[in-house]
Amino acid sequence: MAGELRLVVSSDLGGLGPTRGAPLLYRWGRANLLPEVLPWMAVLGLLLLRPNRDVRAWWVWVPLVTVNAVAGGVFSLAPTELADQFLEPFTSLAFGVAAVWLLAPYLGTKSRLVLFFAALLSLGLGSVGTQVLRADWSGGGPERFGVLVLLGVCAFTLALAICLTSLMCRHRFAGLRVALWSLVWLAVAWTLTTAPVWVVALVVRGGGSTQVLGFIAGLTLATFLSLFPFLLLSFAQPFYRQRLRAFLRVAATATGGASAA
16 A cells, blocks of 8 residues: 555634644555565575575574564564664574574684684674664664664674684583573673773763673673574584584584583
8 A cells, every 4th residue: 555645633613713724644655575575585595505405404494583573572562662673683683693504514614713703794794784674774874873883793792602602612512501601602792892881881870780780681691592593403403403513613522412511
């Protein structure tokens, strides 16, 4: 549906004046679904790459749809602008994680430093690119730019956490171990990344450590929840489990099962 919508306010004033106000015109345009569809099409494009030409690679849809569905459910319970601004970046981050999982065969390297930058580039392009496509740029430019900066920092902390987790799990590879170390390193990464902000806040306000800890915990948990469904996939599905082992450069002699710590 599209066209011109005319709104007229009327009231019976009992002969005291006009009963109808001036018409208010609103041009109703068709909803543009392309920005929402393009990120999903990009994932489909990655599935066409040679290493992903396997029906098992399509399992990546499960965690990606799960993150977006949970975010949509949370927003339906609290349909506020603040909730939308908080949830949207982390659903975009999930597209970045999906890109890493699908590009992992190309990102494997003998150097963990190169691994960090490869993961950072994939996460950054996937998440920031998704946000650029989905955002409404007709207004709120500075706020939108701020979200892109936040996603860039999210990509940095997540890439750092992945790289450090690979160090801790190189000789013992297990699902719970990988998940817990990822959570720990995300907390460390967010603490270090936001240090200038919370140090200034503590100095200026002379307190507020509880708020600072809550802020760091919230960012850590939100980032981890964007990653965790993909970790579950990797330990439930052999195709992605082997891919994660190779990506994290786990030693061939590493011990541990999918659920052991």
